[in-house]
Amino acid sequence: MTWSSVVAAKGDASRECGWEPNGDVPNGEKGLFPHVINLATRARISVNATCGQRAPEVSAAPPWGWLWDGMFQERPLKKRGIALLTEFLHTSCLGNLGSSKLLVNLGSSKRFSTLKGNVSPLPLLPVSPRPLSFPVCDSRSPDPARRHPIANAIDGTNSWWQSPSLAAGRRYEWVTITLDLRQVYQVAYVIVKSAVSPRPGNWVLERSLDGRRFEPWQYYALSDADCLAAYGVQATRGRPSYATDTQVICTSYFSRLNPLEGGEVHTSLVNGRPGSAGPSEALRQFTEARYVRLRLQKIRTLHGDLQGRSSQSDASVTKRYFYSIKDISIGGRCVCHGHADNCVSDDEDGRVSAGRGHGVADL
Incomplete structure (x- = not known):
């Protein structure tokens, strides 16, 4: 098996993560592998908090x-x-x-x-005399622009999901997003794109085969010190790199303040690992998942902005802090052990199997 044969389905994502098409395996044999597809578009997605669910919420976006x-x-x-x-x-x-x-x-x-x-x-800049409007999030509004459900994160549009702001309570720093891919796949990468807020500060990307027992794929933190303090993992400095096929690292590379909007987090589960050229049984098992979970645990704020403040002591400050995600992409392929060259989808139940080549490998 060669992971270098991965071809990303989402634009230039493959180039961003350094994957190039290459069908050769080390022993000289040619393998037939399905191209990577965006598994998130067919996933079931859920979250434990969304803005505007209890009541309309005004945020300072x-x-x-x-x-x-x-x-x-x-x-x-x-x-x-x-x-x-x-x-x-x-x-x-x-x-x-x-x-x-x-x-x-x-x-x-x-x-x-x-x-x-x-x-x-x-x-001098021209200024409109109209009053400044504050964004309102209301899950019951007939106006779709005021609704920000979690489904927006995988629908391929410019809409987005948004969490309650910290004005509703500091507990909303802890938000969990879960995607059920409907079957087990080999996941090559996960890309998370923020919307009208900076990227999350501290969070964990996790995987599971059964939806009950989750294991970490990668940790993210506001600083290298937070990696050790929050997760007990020594930070990997600079661009993420991996010493083994199953190493779980912590990085602060993607938690910088800039950009304030639309920032992306690219997580390669394959590229840069020793077994990426394949075959590697350890890497195969490490990348297998049916459930993908994002456990958001700290919002990126201005330095010192919340020091000495209770969760609702100053709504003018806390209402500007929330999570927002425009897109979650999960690049993956069927578990077919090299015996097929494409994935065949079942539109009725969202399942995908591998077809052509040496046969069809379903799960």
């Missing part, structure tokens, strides 16, 4: 929700941010700027911002 506090001190404002900020001024929605200060000369062609005490001129 990025990017403008993130413009307050320390962001002014970290880098110059982008034009979009300045326009939004000026809208706040026109509608008296300044809120609490914390230690940051903003000076605006509405009567001139220049606006000035104080960044760490240094006054810098900023160009």
Whole structure:
């Protein structure tokens, strides 16, 4: 078996993770393997918390929700941010700027911002006189734009799933998403794309064959120190790498603040492992799963933003923090032991079997 023959079904995902088509196996034999498909599109997906389920929820969604506090001190404002900020001024929605200060000369062609005490001129931008609207999440709304169910994470559209914000309680840092692939597959990669929030801070990617006993595939943490403190695993520095076919690492590589929206987490379960050229029984067993679980455990916030605050002590701060996921892709293939070259789907029950080549291998 050669894992190098994997061809990703989702655009350039194969190139991103370094997989190239190659049908040769070390012993010189040619194997027939199904191409990788996106297993998430046929999965059953569930989650234990979604915004707007108990009542309509107003959130301060990025990017403008993130413009307050320390962001002014970290880098110059982008034009979009300045326009939004000026809208706040026109509608008296300044809120609490914390230690940051903003000076605006509405009567001139220049606006000035104080960044760490240094006054810098900023160009005048056109500002809409309309009041700034706050996003509302309501699972019972007839407007689909206000509903953010977990099904949005695998429907292939620009819609997204969103969790309750921390204004509803700090317990919503712990959210679990489970995908039932309906049968056992060999999983090559998992890609998670955030929507209108940064990527999750601390979380665990897990697998299971029976839906009861889950084992970790990989840990993710806000910092290398968090890897050890939260998961008892020494952090792998830089881009994820693996010493063995079954090593479970912890990485902070994908938990950086930027980008504030649309950030992606690419997890290869094959590439970079010693047995990726195959055959490797250990790697085959390590990648087999029917259930894939994301246990989100800490939201990425601005440094120090929640220190000394209770879960609902300042809704202007806590309502801006939540998870949002636009897409979950799971690249995998049938468990056919090299005896078929494509997967045959059953549209009625969502199951997939391997066909052609030396026969059909079902489970």
